[in-house]
Amino acid sequence: MTETARTGQLSTDADDLALVATDIAQTAAAHVRRRRPELFGSATVYESSDGVGGAAAVSTKSTPTDPVTLADTETEEMIASLLAERRPGEEMLGEEGGGTVDIPRGVRWVVDPIDGTVNFMYGIPAYAVSVAAQIDGVSVAGAVVDVAREVTYAAARGSGAYRHSGDARDRLRVSGIDDVSLALVATGFAYDRRRREQQAGIIAALLPRIRDIRRVGAAALDLCMVASGAVDAHIEHGLSPWDWAAGGLIAAEAGAVVTLPPAQSRSSDGHPTIALSPGVAQEMTRLFDEVGALRDLP
Template sequence: MRSPGYSVVPTELADIARRVAERAAEHVRGRRGELFAPTGTRAVDDAVSAKSTPTDPVTVADTETEALVRELLRQERPDDEILGEEAGGSVAVPNGVRWVVDPIDGTVNFLYGIPAYAVSVAAQVDGRSVAGAVVDVARGVTYWAAVGEGAWAAGLGAADADPVRLSCNPITDVGLALVATGFAYSRERRVRQGALIGRLLPEVRDIRRVGAAAIDLCMVASGAVDAHVEHGLSPWDWAAGGLIAAEAGARVVLPPADSRSADGHATIAAAPGIADQFIATLDRIGACAALPD
């Protein structure tokens, strides 16, 4: 274990996160066609199992990809801790650097062949994300950020185009906001989330449910949506995307670094021109409070 005060360079960690996430995305992209039919859930034997509930799947590609990410990170940073969705790790905030990994965010989309799933890799120091990358696998777009250095994307246009610096939409009226959200796997929380969305929908332009929180947060950063709210995300869901959104100018409210999905904390990201209005609206309808299991 490294000492608590050892030096880290966020841009170097962001470079590592980007390289590792892009390599992992190559693996995910290749395995989709090997394990499943082009669309739908038809799969080879033993490709899919259930986790927390029957509606919460994990595929062999999830576990393979996390193993690959862990191997690549150990080659680059052998003394750092790793917290991953599949192989676990302590949520307690360590001294030094902790890598937070979601090998496939949007596994249900991956399972069905819906092109909205991502690899997310972030580096945290004292529980705060300082670098991270999210690769939208199907679209071939990489988003990344280092604290204080802005948020960037590559692959939005021509393959050889220069990286694009991201910024949130210049929106000022929450009534015109396009809002991304997501839902839990537990029936009880879904009931409460559905009621909250019913109260939010008349207050905004519309709601989008993409099915991958890391992508939602990057969409706030790129201006593909204006805001995001979701209850019950785990650190691997928001560690990279939350930083990318913040570095693009969004107001971001994150769960505690040692929280889990069961705690039900809200993750919020909003373009700066509507942030006050959006958070006030969420508070008025009761959506800022946690929804624990």
Template sequence: MRAVAVTVAAEAAAHVRARRRELFGSDPTVEVGAVRTKSTITDPVTIADTESEDLIRRRLTQLRPGDGFLGEEGGGDAATGEFRVRWVVDPVDGTVNFLYGIPAFAVSVAAQIDGLSVAGAVVDVTTGDTYSAAAGRGATLTTADGTVTTLRCTSVTDVRLALVATGFSYDADRRAHQGRLVAELLPRVRDIRRIGAAALDLCMVAAGRLDAHYEHGLNPWDWAAGALVAAEAGASLRLPAGFGADGELAVAAAPGIADEFLTLLTEIGADAPITSRRR
């Protein structure tokens, strides 16, 4: 299943990379009909998202007939029931970055059994780097030139020295709350990054490029592959039980600061779900 995830995610990433050149070229404007919005006016989905998901679903049907499917754009099958294995897919994680040409967007593909990720891959579309993992078998980074590196989290032991990533909701109420939490957290860690693609954030924790990541309101497709990569690289995890609308907290942290970081999040009030007043 890890090999399938790598193959399918790489194929979709190649498609997304080519589509961005076709849609944009050197012009930041996009063809009419190439972009629409989802939950709010600031939450976009592009034709590349839907095409990528369609490609992934077709390939998984060929390679893993009989498995279930859950995609960000098209939904899919139930988590349990007739499907022993369910594939959880984010066809373009970091769509806003994709639109603006910021080189931080990825394709995420994971296989889950009973809601737990057992294999997955995250492909950085811009670089071609592939992060992958299988449960109990470690995590690796394979660069575009074929160099393979085993991933391990940093050895940081003091949360004051932690470089922390986070993300923000498209909902204005939630975003305001998240901003207040950042203001509380920032003086108590090394610094904060907002990269804009949760799957890549989680993989960067695995690669030691970040010490921790936390975010409210992630959906399964946001973390299914990246969280497995982080866990197999040694990270401590706290994952949501449901979907993004529940506003639950997701955390991945290097093992040397995990307990201290969770305590800090509790102290600033970040351990509770953040839901929209408009729900």
């Protein structure tokens, strides 16, 4: 437990909080990595319903296409337990367990135990654990672990963003692109049919004017890809705080121009989450406006 030497109170220093976020996210990611073959083996989710793995390990949330697995709930419970040990008395907002919409005073932890659950189910190696610390609703520290690749992205407010892989630690920097027509843009789609139709219309208008679109299926990883320069922009409507709390900070600390929903918002509000490499930020924002991407999508 991190404490100040003089008062014994929990530290609210962003670098200290980032260490906690990173440690817990990596511990949780190891659990997710181990549980995937235990739950699904080499099969996809729909190939087994024997009560041991496969379909028996999955339920749904907002729609039949919005899944949650045993690993999601187990991992969130693990993170909650670890936070209770290291940061007793602080609130947690999790994708599965929920939490208050109101912004508490002091530190709140915002957690997505598996971002990219559909990928996790199907064995597509693009899913992440995301852990962020917010103070008064603003992210000050966060870590996103790319579970399959065993890569950690982490940031503390004002201290930059870094990628950890094995013993290597590299400073993250956004791409230097300055031509929107060459921009690679990451996005994602909602589970709600009506919003998907609106998102499809935006992409159809956007696609002829950029290099291409990438749909990885995990918003936290999309934001980290902006931070690393792997893509030049990200836009997605209807993310909840656990989707962007860590990744948005990591992208911003790597130099991206980031627009986030209000801290008390939820997916149903339809706010856009945007991260842009600065060389194309102004022109890309104008383009997003032209195709209707800056408005909320209910």
